[in-house]
Amino acid sequence: MSTSKVKDAALAAKGHLQIEWASKHMPVLNQIKKRFTKEKPLKGLTLGACLHVTKETAVLVDAFLAGGARVALCGSNPLSTQDDVAAALAEKGINVYAWRGQSTEEYYWCVEKVIDHKPIVTLDDGADLVGTIHSKRTEALSKIKGGTEETTTGVLRLRAMEKSGTLKYAIVAVNDTYTKYLFDNRYGTGQSTIDGILRATNILLAGKNFVVCGYGWCARGIAMRAKGMGANVIVTEVNPLRALEAAMDGFTVMPIAEASTIGDILVTATGDVSVIRKEHMQKMKDGAIIANSGHFNVEINIKDLEELAVSKRTMRSNLDEYTLKGGKKLYLLAEGRLVNLAAAEGHPSEVMDMSFANQALCTEHLAKTEMSPKVYPVPREIDETVARLKLNAMKIRIDELTSEQKKYLTTWEMGTI
């Protein structure tokens, strides 16, 4: 029997339509679902998932059910759940514990509800499920065969656990596949972060100074899309190679201390803490808009902003105005949580199609493989399978190596001719 807790069960009909719309744009996952329906590779498996509860995640859950699994699901961020989708999943009988606008206590209550279902494989986006199992709910460890991790920050946390000897089961780092980070982190975060900023503010980007903190996979996408909208993009970095790449890609590179004096919009996507803090806020222009697209709400130091502010009001949904001493106003989007999920709908379905195809195939891989407690890369065949399925779905054909080329590429004898 389902023991779900969602905001409003009456939203289910709307949620089903949303899921149907997403599914139409997820051909790779649907091809995998078709095979899962026949082969039932996940038969008898209980999956515990801590993922953003969106229409795309619902399509992934469907594929798992088709493969014979049972699923318990909670959100991986207090502000990212799509309540209509959560209601639809609950109506289908999935054990779902998620609603938008949770307190931290409620968020972890939901994570623990998922653990109550005694998962055999865990799926994480940020490693909060693995973290809770290893700290508070160690009794669950004996049943668990392995897990997957969706995002950069989660993989970093898990590698730290592996290094300190605390990781007790195998994790496959889905984030690190080419078909995930190149498309999801870059094109997905790029487009949806701009979408979130526009939905929250409806400002014109053309002609604005748009500061992107970081030049990793996500930030590259954000910078590229902001430039496409006519903004004057400035990048801040700590890594000399990435900074150089940003400069050669045509962006202005400078330290955040300088960028904060000229930025009209400032967006963090670093996976790091306190990237924008008090000393930067003090120098910002009146009216500057600050947003984050990194996993946790730690990239903008919100405590500093609260301390500097003499008053605060909510201007529109996902847009808070902070008035500082002297009257300067700064605007924070989506409480500093990932703006693309909190103020928009997260990545487009076409992008999640590939990320979640990796999730589905990695879960199958974990189900049939014995693995010791380590963080593993995704097998290369899975990455290539996902890329081929996507190309098929896009009706794009590619060349194949001739036998002469295969030989040439694997021998050393032939040089200058």
Ligand SMILES: NC(=O)c1ccc[n+]([C@@H]2O[C@H](COP(=O)([O-])OP(=O)(O)OC[C@H]3O[C@@H](n4cnc5c(N)ncnc54)[C@H](O)[C@@H]3O)[C@@H](O)[C@H]2O)c1
């Ligand atoms: N919003 C989303 O939907 C979404 C999607 C995927 C990943 N993420 C999250 O976004 C974050 C970034 O992911 P990524 O894949 O781009 O990581 P990445 O490791 O590719 O890039 C991070 C970059 O930030 C830089 N950096 C670190 N500290 C910095 C600082 N103080 N100032 C400036 N630059 C700094 C690093 O040098 C690096 O180049 C992670 O938290 C990840 O989990 C969010």
